[in-house]
Amino acid sequence: AHRRRRPAAWLIAACVTSVLRITRRHTKGSTTMRIGIDVGGTNTDAVLIGYDDRVLAAAKSPTTPDITAGITAAVRTLDPPVESVTAVMIGTTHFLNALVEGARLTPVAAVRLGLPATAALPPMADWPARQRAAVAGHGYLCHGGREFDGRPLSPLDPEELKRTAADIAARGLTSVAVSSVFSPVAETDERLAAGILRAELGEGVHLSLSHDLGRVGLLARENATIINASLRDLATVIVESFGKALAEMSLTAPFFLSQNDGTLMDADFARTCPVATFASGPTNSMRGAALLSGLGDCAVVDVGGTTADIGILTGGFPREAAGESQAAGIRVNFRTPDVLSLGIGGGSLVSEGGGTGPRSVGHRLTRDALVFGGTRLTATDLAVAAGLADIGDRARVAHLDPEFTGRALERVAGRLAEGVDRMRTSAAPLAVVAVGGGSVLVPEPLPGFADVRRPAHFDVANAVGAAIAQVGGEVDRVFRVPDGRRDAVLAGARDEALGRALDAGALPGSVRVVDVEEVPLAYLPGGATRIRVKAVGDLDLERVPGCSGPSWCDAGAVRDA
Template identity: 70%
Template sequence: MRIGIDVGGTNTDAVLLDGDTVLASVKSPTTPEVTGGVEAAIRAVLTDSGIAPTAVTAVMIGTTHFVNALVEADRLAPTAAVRLGLPAGAALPPMVDWPARLRAAVSPGPSGPAVYLCHGGHEYDGSALSPLDEGELRRAAADIAARGARSVAVSAVFSPVSADAELRAAEILASELGPDVHLSLSHETGRVGLLPRENATVVNAALRELAVDIVAAFTGALAGAGIIAPLFLSQNDGTLMDVEHARTHPVATFASGPTNSMRGAAYLSGLADCAVVDVGGTTADVGVLTGGFPREASGEAELAGVRTNFRIPDVLSLGIGGGSLVDLDAPEVGPRSVGYRLTERALVFGGDTLTATDLAVAAGRAEIGDPARVAHLDRARVAAALDHIAARLAETVDRMRTSADPIPVVAVGGGSVLITGLPGFTDVRRPAHHAVANAIGAAIAQVGGEVDRVFQVPEGRRAAVLEEARAEAVAAAERAGARPGTVAVVDVEEVPLAYLPGGATRVRVKAVGDLDLTRLPALEDARA
């Protein structure tokens, strides 16, 4: 039995699954102290189902903690950035394009960002760009310690091709700085492309301390509920990571919310290829499923003004949700929202604020709160506001399409009661348990492995190189805890690098498999 939990800005949702059967589900307001809400949600599904805590075999959580910290520029550790690339790569220093408030938030002290340009790195073919200068790194470590940085991001030119420079630099920095300073390496964090990969690594490094605290809090919430099962966190690509990986790679959770919703939509609807509209309390996220997994963004992703290139789903968000403020005169809905205070502020709950949820109740689309409190609303203006919502959502879905072919649309999330249809789309579905699709997506998540690097592809060897990459991805998924025999390659992408000689080709392969529950004790022992 598995518990899936998704912590959103408005609601914390939880489900208990026995195989493919939903035994219990709960949707409760997210509390300002988020982990308390997680424990309450766990207790609620256990109480509703009558299942003993000891019967739970695994808990999967999708969380907004880390992306919220970045957006708010809060709870970020003082971080240093070490780039290995001299004599090249000196024109644009690390964090050069960051918003000023974020640079200040991660800077150790008033003298600005702690950035260090050092020798090292590789060419595209894995040959050394320049020799690593160990003395240079030790001097950088001394300055990092003096400035009080508690986390360090190490990036090297073409480290996805060869990680040797980053690994050796990490050894030197760790020996100089000691175990209390966290190290994040770019080849473990982002893809080919120095600046966005470096940005992702600095963000990850700045969140490492918070990750340790959040994982401890979640673990404590499970213990408080009497659950001894292992904990996993959802990743951006719809797969799982164990708590040790979560402590070291918090950026991998940034888009877990919409990803969980899309995976849950696929599970509940039985559709592997469709558009998904996830309407929460604050926003509506629109994405596309291909083969049962979210279509990933093809290039860089901007988060809080920072360009990154790690795995993230291709999602468009707009400020429409169940808690959105409504102006019936315009009509206009959102982007401002009452958020997790919906049950205090909405008219149907005795509040004084007209929200989108009130519109759904007034139109007879939902039985929430007290309908008598919205009986006075003009029906024509309510209908006009709901038509406005449908038109904006339909426009967003249309922007996500890559062809004019008909595409089914699956509406999920608690706010999906706002939708009965979308103009221009004839197949719009809202499946059973749609309100907690995000928690279901977390509970059914699989384990993945990925290869993304530059390969030399000699003439006549393309098939052999792709098979090598597939084997690496499958092995990576099995190392992460996938059950052998269930792992399948779900995505292969190859991009010839025409500006480089020797048949250089960037190859990305993703493989996923079912979580091997029989290995959970072994995984737990490995974490101890």
């Protein structure tokens, strides 16, 4: 009997140990939380998200000039259990705003590898005058570059690059943008040129390489690289401010910035690639709208304090712009969502004739709007007067003529409906999800769109989108596709994209391909085809705290994110 009890006791102990392991795992998961923050031009929004993507708390705070105070105020309102927060995700418009304003930009030396071709249009030839002046506009044309299949266009000339470096040093420039013809296909020339320039200019120089930032298309990719180089110093200041704000709240969890396509980058990568955040605001709003509404395919109308951004969700991700887009009037070709922006927001000024926008009081809404004791009539005042919103003091807008208010709001609804109609690609019924603090201006129904939804926490959808951002990997280059080998080439591109997502820190088993684009280039020989594959997966939080995997430690792997 004694011998029989010993195996039974061992078996019970083993079962108890297994149960405890499972319990600990589930307990840990249930207390895992993330904070999503969106720093907008008017408000800084923050949410606390549970392990099951439930919104546990939400907060809004006016955006402050020093960044830190606004973030600290919003997070303090959340009152998160700091020991349970495993990651903080931040979306920001600071870098785009700096470019639009033509302020806080660093002078740049733009080095293009493409002679004897490409000399007809020098770098920054099509830039607006303000932005061109802000980055000083120093362009250099050098030999190098590749054909679409990787063959050299012309030999790289080290002595030419050394002379270029000498002139850059004489001008006192410390930020250099290097672009090369077809570098997304063959990046060798850019890397060799960067090595020569760094050796001549010293370790203090900032180098931005175009193959890290843009897609096929020289001028738009070069523009993106120059913009990125001009923002490097500001990026250091902004990222350090984010870190300081979180440290003041005793938050030791790693923080990430959301990118244009709804995926994440870590703080180190954000310092080197600030241009990747330009469209993170509307992207976060659309991703948040998808989660909050439960709809993966719909139109999203995000109304903030100054603008209304309209986009289309496909499979839970924003539809991306087909080709080139514009940033502050400059053509670029990095990943951006296809968004239509209208000058309509909660802070939009209303004219005597009932026209709304595009001028706005922006972050001064709580000071200038009538309902807050101000003297300026805004769209928010109209919404309060019509009973669509209950903020401020309704008695301060009681004098507004109901007919005038109704007519002005109808104009707003008509412009929003027209915007959604411009973005749709078919006549099929399309649900509309309204988010953002100013979305009270979106009526239910919207003219021409019967299914309008305003989900819970609609006013902080942008912060929700930041909190649920995933890790991505993408392949975008020209492949040779021999007859009968199309499936094999596509499979190879898919595997490469999946591998890049895993290398960038995605959780194994969660990665999936969300977009495949195949464009045959009929004017090139050899079955040349541009193939773009995008894969995403959940952030592997187990690999983040100690940087135990290569993805967050190796610069090359992070770059592929």
